[in-house]
Amino acid sequence: MSTLEFSTDDLVINEDGRVEINNSAFAKGLIDHVKGLDPGTVGLFDNCNCSKDKVISRVALKGVVPALKLKLDPGTVGLFDNCNCSH
Amino acid sequence: MYRVDSSQELQVSFFSNQTLELIVLPTEQCNFRCTYCYEKFIGRFLSKESVDSIKMLISKRAPELSQLRIGWFGGEPLLAKEIVYEISNHALQEAKRYKNLLFESGMSTNGYLLDLETAKRLIEYGVNEFQISLDGPSEIHNKTRVKKDGTGTFDKIYSNLLELKNSSLLFKINIRIHMSKEASSYLDAFVASVSEEFSNDDRFRIFLKTIDQLGGDNDEDIGIITGDEKVELEHRLSNIVKKNNVELINPGSSYICYAARPTSFVIRHNGNLVKCTIGLDDEENQIGKLTDDGKLEIYQHKMRPWLEGAVKLDRGKLQCPRRTLSSL
Numbered sequence: 001m002s003t004l005e006f007s008t009d010d011l012v013i014n015e016d017g018r019v020e021i022n023n024s025a026f027a028k029g030l031i032d033h034v035k036g037l038d039p040g041t042v043g044l045f046d047n048c049n050c051s052k053d054k055v056i057s058r059v060a061l062k063g064v065v066p067a068l069k070l071k072l073d074p075g076t077v078g079l080f081d082n083c084n085c086s087h
Numbered sequence: 088m089y090r091v092d093s094s095q096e097l098q099v100s101f102f103s104n105q106t107l108e109l110i111v112l113p114t115e116q117c118n119f120r121c122t123y124c125y126e127k128f129i130g131r132f133l134s135k136e137s138v139d140s141i142k143m144l145i146s147k148r149a150p151e152l153s154q155l156r157i158g159w160f161g162g163e164p165l166l167a168k169e170i171v172y173e174i175s176n177h178a179l180q181e182a183k184r185y186k187n188l189l190f191e192s193g194m195s196t197n198g199y200l201l202d203l204e205t206a207k208r209l210i211e212y213g214v215n216e217f218q219i220s221l222d223g224p225s226e227i228h229n230k231t232r233v234k235k236d237g238t239g240t241f242d243k244i245y246s247n248l249l250e251l252k253n254s255s256l257l258f259k260i261n262i263r264i265h266m267s268k269e270a271s272s273y274l275d276a277f278v279a280s281v282s283e284e285f286s287n288d289d290r291f292r293i294f295l296k297t298i299d300q301l302g303g304d305n306d307e308d309i310g311i312i313t314g315d316e317k318v319e320l321e322h323r324l325s326n327i328v329k330k331n332n333v334e335l336i337n338p339g340s341s342y343i344c345y346a347a348r349p350t351s352f353v354i355r356h357n358g359n360l361v362k363c364t365i366g367l368d369d370e371e372n373q374i375g376k377l378t379d380d381g382k383l384e385i386y387q388h389k390m391r392p393w394l395e396g397a398v399k400l401d402r403g404k405l406q407c408p409r410r411t412l413s414s415l
Contacts, residue, residue: 008391008398011102011349015382016148019102019349 101349101397107148108351110158110364111141111174113167115356119197119240122231125303125365130356132167136379137358142177143381149181152188158345159194159214160364162356168205175212182213193217193259197232198244203254210256218294219244220263223270224277231269252288260291261336266320267298268310278324282331293328294336295321301365347396347405352383360385362393363409371412 010023113133115126133141145155155178159171175192182190193216194209201217209215221244222228229239251260262285264278278293285291297317300306312320328335345351346362352374353361360375360383361367371392375385392412396404404411 006398008394011391011394011398012387013349013383013385013390015378015384017107017144017350017352017383018104021102 101347104350105151105153106156106350107152107154108156108158108345108348109141109144110160110345110351110353111164112160112162112353112355112364113164113170113174115162115367116166117161117163117197118166118199118234119163120233120235120237122233122305123298123301123303123309125301125306126162126367128162133170133354133356134358137354137356137377138170138173140358140377140379140381141174141354144377144383145174145178145181147381149185149188152185154189154191155182157190157192157214159192159196160353161195163197163200164194165196165200165205168200168209171214172208172212175209175214179213191216197240198247199234199240201247201251203247203250203256206251206254206256206258210258215258216261217258218261218263219248220265220296221245221281222265222267222298223273224280227270227273231267249284252285252291258290261294262291263294263296264324265296265298266312266317266324268312271312271316271320274320274324275327278327279331282328282333286331286333289334292334292336295324295328343396343405344407344409346393347408349394349397362390365409372409 006021006023010021012020012022014020111133115130116128116132117124117126149155157175157178161167164171171194178190178192182188190213192212192214194214195218198217198219201219206217220232221241222231225239225241225245228241232240234240248260248262251258262281264274264281266274270277278295282293285293297312298309300309300311325335325337344363346353351362353364354377355361355367358377359373360377361372362374363372366372371389373386374389374393375383378384393408395401396406396408396411401411
């Protein structure tokens with residue numbers, strides 16, 4: 001899988017539980033990548049328990065660009081701990 | 088049109104500030120003493136200050152959220168059902184206030200206290216997904232999923248399930264059937280029986296799960312099923328479930344753990360924040376503390392290792408970040 005290059009050191013979780021990305025290069029690259037986003041490209045994961053069809057997602061890129069709205073399939077969520085390691 | 092790699096889109100989704108997931112342990116006490124359990128049953132209940140703080144956090148974030156998920160865990164969360172009601176109702180009211188906010192909530196419960204009246208009230212407050220575990224037929228289950236006084240629990244749990252089945256309530260229940268050495272010879276017949284009982288009712292789903300050693304006092308005594316034996320048993324039981332027209336939950340290799348998601352937080356009964364509901368006291372798991380004013384005090388250096396899967400889209404770390412943290 002190709003990923004956007006950044007590191008966990010670029011991330012801060014603030015007191016409200018928000019993610020702040022403190023890497024302007026990553027932020028700009030992210031914007032380039034998500035322009036003209038086709039929601040249909042999602043589909044890597046199929047363990048969704050959600051009832052909502054789509055989640056409008058926004059990534060707040062602190063101090064770099066305005067908040068961005070994306071349409072994303074919430075295929076990454078699951079309320080329960082059904083991994084291979086948990087009870 | 089510029090076509091976006093779906094993995095990049097997925098990566099972006101992890102860092103969305105329009106989603107917030109709280110897994111709340113309103114108590115770590117339990118009315119059960121499952122023989123394989125890893126929990127220590129410490130402390131009492133989430134304090135009034137912590138309950139108010141969680142409500143403050145929800146209210147503060149609600150205007151910008153499109154998705155708020157609250158998972159109830161324990162201990163047995165229904166020992167603290169007034170707390171569950173209070174926080175859930177608060178979240179529900181915020182969701183009514185902000186039309187873009189979808190509130191979803193579920194509970195991992197042993198099912199013993201999930202009678203019809205309790206279920207009705209939980210569902211009324213938006214808690215409508217439940218996961219309930221059975222260790223096999225009563226003769227097996229009652230040896231391992233026992234109450235504090237050592238007595239069996241199967242009949243009560245099963246009668247609650249049947250009562251819910253016979254109701255018109257809208258919910259989803261994952262019946263998690265545990266696979267162990269002790270139960271293996273009973274499971275074909277048991278899974279067939281449960282599947283038949285709940286067939287053609289899409290409110291019920293079945294999930295097959297092995298019992299694992301997770302740090303409990305009796306880990307050495309657990310008959311774990313692994314390797315080919317696990318694969319064969321799971322395959323055989325899955326076919327029984329499917330044949331009976333019951334949805335089978337199969338996370339498979341695509342599963343992403345809540346602990347790998349940056350905007351997911353586990354709140355313990357004492358207000359401590361962890362990422363994973365296993366190894367609650369592990370040093371690596373201590374990522375912060377809920378303050379009394381609706382804030383999360385995050386220890387960034389402790390948080391970051393849990394985020395590596397989301398940053399690198401490392402499948403192993405997304406499936407189970409705990410397993411891949413080197414010092415655990």
